[in-house]
Amino acid sequence: MDLSTAKGNRIPFIPGTKPSIKNSQLLISTGIPSLDHIIGGGLPLGSLFLIEEDEYGTYAKIMLQYFMAEGVTTAQPLLIGSKDVKTSRLASDIPAVITDTTSINQPSNSDEQMKIAWRYQNMKVIDTSPTGGQVFGHFYDLTKKIEKEVIENANITQWYDDSCPEKNNSFNNATYSNLLKCIQETLKKGQYSISETPTKRQVLRIAIHCLGSRLWCSDSEDDSCQDLLKFLYYFRALLRYSYAVGVITVPTQCFDNSNIIAQRIEHISDVAVRLESFAGSQKETNPLFKDYHGLLHLRKMLALNTIAPHNPESRDLVFKLRRKKFVIEVLHLPPELSDTIQREQDETIPQFGCSSLPDKNLLDF
Amino acid sequence: MDSVSNVLGIDKVNMDGKLICIEEQHDTNANFVLSSIISNALKRNYEICFVLFHNTMNHYHNMGTKFGYNLTLLKEKGKVTIIEPMKIIAFNMEYIYEQTANNIVHDIFVIIKSELDKIIQSNEHVVIIIDDLSHIYNFGCNLKESISLIEYYNVSQLCVVMHTYKDENSFSNILTHGLKYIAHLFIKTEPLETGYSSNASGNITINWKIDDVRIKYNWPEIVKYKFTHPVHRLY
Numbered sequence: 110m111d112l113s114t115a116k117g118n119r120i121p122f123i124p125g126t127k128p129s130i131k132n133s134q135l136l137i138s139t140g141i142p143s144l145d146h147i148i149g150g151g152l153p154l155g156s157l158f159l160i161e162e163d164e165y166g167t168y169a170k171i172m173l174q175y176f177m178a179e180g181v182t183t184a185q186p187l188l189i190g191s192k193d194v195k196t197s198r199l200a201s202d203i204p205a206v207i208t209d210t211t212s213i214n215q216p217s218n219s220d221e222q223m224k225i226a227w228r229y230q231n232m233k234v235i236d237t238s239p240t241g242g243q244v245f246g247h248f249y250d251l252t253k254k255i256e257k258e259v260i261e262n263a264n265i266t267q268w269y270d271d272s273c274p275e276k277n278n279s280f281n282n283a284t285y286s287n288l289l290k291c292i293q294e295t296l297k298k299g300q301y302s303i304s305e306t307p308t309k310r311q312v313l314r315i316a317i318h319c320l321g322s323r324l325w326c327s328d329s330e331d332d333s334c335q336d337l338l339k340f341l342y343y344f345r346a347l348l349r350y351s352y353a354v355g356v357i358t359v360p361t362q363c364f365d366n367s368n369i370i371a372q373r374i375e376h377i378s379d380v381a382v383r384l385e386s387f388a389g390s391q392k393e394t395n396p397l398f399k400d401y402h403g404l405l406h407l408r409k410m411l412a413l414n415t416i417a418p419h420n421p422e423s424r425d426l427v428f429k430l431r432r433k434k435f436v437i438e439v440l441h442l443p444p445e446l447s448d449t450i451q452r453e454q455d456e457t458i459p460q461f462g463c464s465s466l467p468d469k470n471l472l473d474f
Numbered sequence: 475m476d477s478v479s480n481v482l483g484i485d486k487v488n489m490d491g492k493l494i495c496i497e498e499q500h501d502t503n504a505n506f507v508l509s510s511i512i513s514n515a516l517k518r519n520y521e522i523c524f525v526l527f528h529n530t531m532n533h534y535h536n537m538g539t540k541f542g543y544n545l546t547l548l549k550e551k552g553k554v555t556i557i558e559p560m561k562i563i564a565f566n567m568e569y570i571y572e573q574t575a576n577n578i579v580h581d582i583f584v585i586i587k588s589e590l591d592k593i594i595q596s597n598e599h600v601v602i603i604i605d606d607l608s609h610i611y612n613f614g615c616n617l618k619e620s621i622s623l624i625e626y627y628n629v630s631q632l633c634v635v636m637h638t639y640k641d642e643n644s645f646s647n648i649l650t651h652g653l654k655y656i657a658h659l660f661i662k663t664e665p666l667e668t669g670y671s672s673n674a675s676g677n678i679t680i681n682w683k684i685d686d687v688r689i690k691y692n693w694p695e696i697v698k699y700k701f702t703h704p705v706h707r708l709y
Contacts, residue, residue, distance in 0.1 A: 341612070343571075
């Protein structure tokens with residue numbers, strides 16, 4: 110965000126944000142603390158976060174819901190846009206926050222007695238950025254939906270359009286124009302622009318689901334791409350000069366020339382991740398990935414206010430969806446001597462005992 | 475950033491009236507080249523006209539403080555003129571979604587032109603830096619318009635950044651090919667073919683296209699280096 114034109118030099122205090130020491134930005138959480146850590150603390154105000162959807166869009170939607178949930182929990186206003194799913198349904202599906210922090214922070218007794226090998230002891234990185242005495246990023250329970258009253262009381266603007274689009278002057282598909290108009294009006298109404306000085310400064314979270322999918326009904330691939338890029342550039346411009354953060358999920362695999370379009374969209378966004386789920390792919394049966402549901406590719410890292418992009422500790426990331434939560438982890442190979450599962454490349458079963466030939470029976474002395 | 479200027483050779487050669495084209499391939503960040511061009515121009519006491527399509531003024535200001543110049547201060551002094559098409563778009567959004575696409579492009583170009591005319595009148599030595607001209611494709615500009623824009627700009631020292639992709643037929647690749655021919659200095663940053671590495675960020679290719687300069691300093695036609703962002707290690 111461009112704070113140079115904002116009135117008053119001091120970075121204002123806004124609930125649900127924390128300042129970043131690295132690049133003099135205010136950050137908000139994505140709703141997934143592990144993801145915050147990977148992308149360098151959180152999403153800076155005025156940035157655009159791109160999630161390139163997995164094949165069926167399941168996991169991207171969950172990530173988007175975490176982002177919305179964090180907004181509701183920290184009482185930040187929210188704008189939800191979608192053409193695929195009714196936004197009221199997206200809003201009611203927001204997971205509930207886990208308020209009981211003891212269950213997360215306190216490890217069970219059996220864990221306590223276990224000692225970590227000395228060489229791994231210093232692996233955990235502690236984020237020491239100041240949070241202003243607040244919790245930054247919460248944990249959510251996917252099995253529980255947020256209460257209806259909370260949704261009704263939260264400041265949520267919804268944009269849902271199921272009409273058949275027409276062509277207008279600036280876009281081949283007027284739907285993009287409508288969405289842009291909705292975003293601009295919401296930003297104006299809530300005085301989120303940096304040139305305004307509202308009494309209570311807030312950050313608007315803008316979540317757009319499945320942007321540019323087939324249901325956006327563009328006539329041709331070219332039209333669709335042209336409109337999408339134009340929309341995103343305008344969206345980026347709006348975000349840069351307001352107290353707002355945008356998160357979009359784009360089904361990049363739906364485009365003919367998926368790689369090039371994806372790269373163009375990545376260039377317009379500030380942080381980009383691509384989800385590759387194992388559903389329906391060969392990797393589903395690969396024992397290497399048996400504990401996970403997909404790979405998380407870091408496509409673009411934040412390079413705001415510096416010449417070099419943020420450099421995470423690991424780039425081999427995987428995600429899995431548990432019953433209650435969505436987890437992003439560093440990919441670890443399964444231990445080689447696990448009891449029954451063998452890695453594909455291991456052709457021979459390691460033998461112990463006095464036998465010298467591996468193919469012999471265990472009891473063969 | 476002196477070492478970068480030195481490697482590029484821009485600290486030795488008089489760049490007046492010359493065109494620098496920077497091709498930033500996807501997955502690399504050529505901001506460090508821009509930063510050294512700015513430092514170099516300031517050292518020579520040139521005026522800078524900075525057209526920002528990709529990032530905000532604040533980004534370059536923060537970047538500059540790490541390399542010893544203060545853009546905000548320079549802007550107040552009138553040494554640097556900043557034109558931000560994104561800001562124009564953001565603060566005129568109401569008019570944009572009702573207007574035709576060409577009008578926005580036209581309006582922005584008129585603003586740039588009037589600013590530029592002002593600077594050129596008052597000062598002979600001006601560097602025009604355009605960060606990421608490839609963005610004009612996003613708001614519906616075609617090849618013809620962009621070429622004429624570059625021809626118009628090319629009055630003084632000009633530095634154009636283009637973001638390119640692996641696809642040969644894309645707008646920015648075609649435009650970059652064209653620029654490559656007319657540029658006097660062509661700089662290309664590429665990601666490593668083997669993917670991400672923590673020791674090197676990418677390859678940089680420096681191609682001086684003026685024979686006289688190359689003979690004088692005994693430079694080869696094409697030089698390739700690996701570059702790494704040292705900022706990584708500060709944090």
